[in-house]
Every structure is written in structure tokens, then in C-alpha cells.
Amino acid sequence: MTKPLIEVSGLYKIFGPKSTSVIERVKQGDSKDKILNDTGHTVGLKDINLKINKGEIFVIMGLSGSGKSTLIRHFNRLIDPTLGKILVEGTDVMQLSADELVTFRRHKMSMVFQRFGLLPHRTVVDNVAYGLEIQGIKKAKRLAKATEWLEAVGLQGYENQYPSQLSGGQQQRVGLARALSTDAEILLMDEAFSALDPLIRSEMQDQLIELQEKLHKTIIFITHDLDEALRLGDRIAILKDGELVQQGSPDQILLHPADEYVEAFVKDVNRARALTVETVMQPPAYRITAKTIEEALVEMKRIKQDYAYNVTEDGYQGVITKESLLDAAKTGASQDLKQDIYEKVPVISPDSAIEEVLPDTMSCDYSLPVVDEDGNLQGELERSAVAEIFSDISEVKPSPKEAPSAHPVMDKAC
Structure with a gap:
């Protein structure tokens, strides 16, 4: 199993002059408010444990005061923890000397x-090149590289403008290009899009997704917006009052909220838009691999359903019913399967949003075949499975601390 790029274990942050003196009270379960009232200290983070994998977008979200911005500032030691360990590729960042920390950042x-x-006093291209300048890269090389990144974020031609001449969305693209130009493996984004208008924000999300498909950076993204988290995150961690209450994939967060707090977050989310076919589909129940009607009839008799998916070495072929096979057999049972014997059933992609395939799912008499871009049958989408995602969650049960990756059950944070 691949080791995570970043590991955080037992992380506490207490703000106040005698922070270590209140750690035991925090561990014993005293509330954030009680500790503040009794000691004047503020609990920023409490026993945070998480692992972030190389190349993923890991979203940390929560309401104001939940500790999300405090947490992200621990990764590059803009804030030092009161207690705990942060490993980046196995290196304990708390053990870095001042010079090593500068190089690390x-x-x-x-x-x-x-x-x-x-x-504000630097041009757009000089802003993007600033990190390279700090690294000691010669001017011609850093400007050339900065120009390439401006083109990558859609700002070709703006090199000699100043920040005040740009819109908010354009300024944020400059900030993104500056962060990317240093070729840093890890990108920290603290509420990076929250100051933008909704339309520009959506465009920036699209841009980040598009860039990530090419760059495969490890991105830690902070937001208070669940829709943004669901759209961007490979995995999501939700904080409340400095505690990690749940982490998992977007579909796990939506379908298996760990407690009432998380359930309140996801209650009004458009699940059909947020969930993909892949998260809801089941393995195909019945396949037949025949190439002739005679062979198909033999295979069909062994299954309990009156239709099946025909899959050969060339991939998915179509849906065949027992009735159509029997009718075809009357004209010669040894003939090859031809296109006109297959039912007219829409083929859907595992990456499609449920919202996109909803009309076909509801109108078709058969479970829809889920076929990838290479023509391989990945699963089937049942009407009942789609209906279930719209049902209200009447009872929320805490999930286990560690769940096997094969099961769609949330990791309940320690």
C-alpha cells in the first residue's frame, strides 16, 4: 500500500500564554467554551489525525471558527502546534531548522x-515570477516560466498589467499561477475562491479541476462551502470546534453522514447533481458471453432474470432478452447475434452525474448498463438505487473509526 504524502497525528493547538497547561483538560473532554471561560485559552485544534495521499485534492471544510484555516497553516509551520506530529514524505516538519524550513516553504x-x-507595485508577470525570484532563478528564466503559467491559467496578454487593472477572478488566476510556477509538489489553498462572485468562482473551480487533471498536484483546499467541497474534493474532512468529525469521499459524506452536524450540512445538497453514476451503480447481475443465439439461449436458461448484458472480448455489446432470443431461434438457432436482436437501452458513463441520466433511468424497463470509455461494462444502474439517494436519512449512525476501503462507510474521526 502506498504511503500517504502527509500524515498528521495527535495534533493539538491551544492559543494562550500557557497552552501546555490546559492540554490535559482538553484531552479529558472539557468543552472549548468551558476552557475559554476557566483559563482564557482558546482551543484551536483537538486531536487531529488524518492522512493525505499524493496527487489528491483534499478538502478541509467547516463553519467559521471550526479550525480549518488554523489547520492548513500547520502544514508549512506558519503556526506551530501545541502538541502533535506532522510528517511530509516521512519528514517531521517540526524538526526542521530555520534554514531547512525556509527551503521547505x-x-x-x-x-x-x-x-x-x-x-500592487509589480506587474502581473513579475507577481507570478516572485516565488522563482525568491528561489534565486535568473530573471530571463523566471519571466519565461511565469509567462507559461499565465498562459496556462488563461491570462496570456496580461503580463504587463498591474493587479489593480484586473478583475477579482483575474487576480486570483495570477495568484494561482504564482503558486504553480514554483513547481511545489503541495498546493495550499485557503478559501482561495470565497471572495469571488459565484460565476467567477465556478469558473475558477473548473480551471483548478482542468489543471489538476494535467498536473496531479497534492492540493489541500480550505472552504466553508459544501457544494465547492463536493465538486473539488477527492476526499473531504469536516471540522467542528477544532475537532475532526468526519472524513471520506464526497459520496460517503453525502450518503453516510457521521452525526447530526454533518447531516445538517448535507441536508439541502442536490444529490442528483453531486453524485456520479459510479457511486450508485451495482456490479452487473447477469452477463452472457455468447456470440450466437443458440449459445445465448443456453446461458440465459442458467440465470434467473429474463434479460442479461452481452459482453464479449470486444466489450459490451447490448441487452438481450430471453423473449427476443426465443423469437430469433425460430428462424435458425445457429445464427450469430446481430444488432437488431438487442434492446434499445441507453448506455451511460460511470462519470456522469445522476442528474444527467435520471430521465433514462426512470423511463427504461431495464437497469442501465454502465460502460467506460474503452467499451467495458463496469456495472448497472438500477432505478431503485437512484430512488434511494433521494430518500431522507431518518437515522444517522456513527461510522467506525476505520472502514475497509471496499465499503462505502465513512471513517469516523478519532
């Missing part, structure tokens, strides 16, 4: 800020 992690963080 310059080369390993880049950050995109909520309010853009651009230098």
Missing part, C-alpha cells in the same frame, strides 16, 4: 490566499 509547498496577496 520555497520548494515543497506553495500557498494561494483568499485575498489574492498580490504585490
Whole structure:
């Protein structure tokens, strides 16, 4: 099993002059408010444990005061923990010397800020090249590289503009290009799109998804917006009052909320838009591999259903019914299966949103075949499975601390 790129274990952050003196009270379960009232100290983070894999977008979300921005600032040690360990590729960042920490920040992690963080007296291209300048890259080389990244984020031709001449969305693209230009493996994005108008925000999300498909960076993305988290995240961690209450994939968060707090978050989400076919589909119940009507009839008699998916070495062929086979057999049982024997059943992609395939799912008499871009049958989408995602969750049961990856059950945070 591949080791995670980042591991956080037993992480606590207490703000106050004698932070270590209240750790035991936090461990014993005293509330954040009680500790503040009794000691004047603020609990920022409480026993955070998580693992972030190489190349994934890991979203940390929560309401204001939940600790999400405090947490992301621990990764590059803008904030030091009161207690706990942070490993990046096996290196304990708490053990880095001052010089090692500077190198780590310059080369390993880049950050995109909520309010853009651009230098107003520098041109756009000089802003993008700033991180490279700090790294000691010669001017011609860093400007050439900065120009390439401006083109990548759709700002070709704006090199000599100043930040004040750009819209908010354009300024954030400059900030993104600046972070990417250093070739840092890890990208920290703290509420990077929250200051943007909804339409521009959606465009920036599209841009990030498009870039990630090419770059495969490890991105830690902070947001308070669940729709944004569901759209961007490979996995999502939800914080409440400094505690990690749940982490998992978007579909796991939606379908298996760990408690009432998470359930309240997901209650109003359009599940049909947020969930893909892959998250709801079942393995195909019945396949037949025949190439002739005679062979297909023999295979069909062995199954309990009156239709099946025909799959050969060339991939998915179509849906065959027992009735159509019997009718065809009357004209010669040894003939090959031909296109006109298959039922007219829509083929859907595992990546499609449920919303996109809903009309076909509801109108078709058969479970829809889920076929990938290579023509392989991946599963089937049952009408009943689609209907279930719209049903209200009447009872929320806490999930186990660690669940096998094969089961769609959330990891309930320690």
C-alpha cells in the first residue's frame, strides 16, 4: 500500500500564554467554551489525525471558527502546534531548522490566499515570477516560466498589467499561477475562491479541476462551502470546534453522514447533481458471453432474470432478452447475434452525474448498463438505487473509526 504524502497525528493547538497547561483538560473532554471561560485559552485544534495521499485534492471544510484555516497553516509551520506530529514524505516538519524550513516553504509547498496577496507595485508577470525570484532563478528564466503559467491559467496578454487593472477572478488566476510556477509538489489553498462572485468562482473551480487533471498536484483546499467541497474534493474532512468529525469521499459524506452536524450540512445538497453514476451503480447481475443465439439461449436458461448484458472480448455489446432470443431461434438457432436482436437501452458513463441520466433511468424497463470509455461494462444502474439517494436519512449512525476501503462507510474521526 502506498504511503500517504502527509500524515498528521495527535495534533493539538491551544492559543494562550500557557497552552501546555490546559492540554490535559482538553484531552479529558472539557468543552472549548468551558476552557475559554476557566483559563482564557482558546482551543484551536483537538486531536487531529488524518492522512493525505499524493496527487489528491483534499478538502478541509467547516463553519467559521471550526479550525480549518488554523489547520492548513500547520502544514508549512506558519503556526506551530501545541502538541502533535506532522510528517511530509516521512519528514517531521517540526524538526526542521530555520534554514531547512525556509527551503521547505520555497520548494515543497506553495500557498494561494483568499485575498489574492498580490504585490500592487509589480506587474502581473513579475507577481507570478516572485516565488522563482525568491528561489534565486535568473530573471530571463523566471519571466519565461511565469509567462507559461499565465498562459496556462488563461491570462496570456496580461503580463504587463498591474493587479489593480484586473478583475477579482483575474487576480486570483495570477495568484494561482504564482503558486504553480514554483513547481511545489503541495498546493495550499485557503478559501482561495470565497471572495469571488459565484460565476467567477465556478469558473475558477473548473480551471483548478482542468489543471489538476494535467498536473496531479497534492492540493489541500480550505472552504466553508459544501457544494465547492463536493465538486473539488477527492476526499473531504469536516471540522467542528477544532475537532475532526468526519472524513471520506464526497459520496460517503453525502450518503453516510457521521452525526447530526454533518447531516445538517448535507441536508439541502442536490444529490442528483453531486453524485456520479459510479457511486450508485451495482456490479452487473447477469452477463452472457455468447456470440450466437443458440449459445445465448443456453446461458440465459442458467440465470434467473429474463434479460442479461452481452459482453464479449470486444466489450459490451447490448441487452438481450430471453423473449427476443426465443423469437430469433425460430428462424435458425445457429445464427450469430446481430444488432437488431438487442434492446434499445441507453448506455451511460460511470462519470456522469445522476442528474444527467435520471430521465433514462426512470423511463427504461431495464437497469442501465454502465460502460467506460474503452467499451467495458463496469456495472448497472438500477432505478431503485437512484430512488434511494433521494430518500431522507431518518437515522444517522456513527461510522467506525476505520472502514475497509471496499465499503462505502465513512471513517469516523478519532
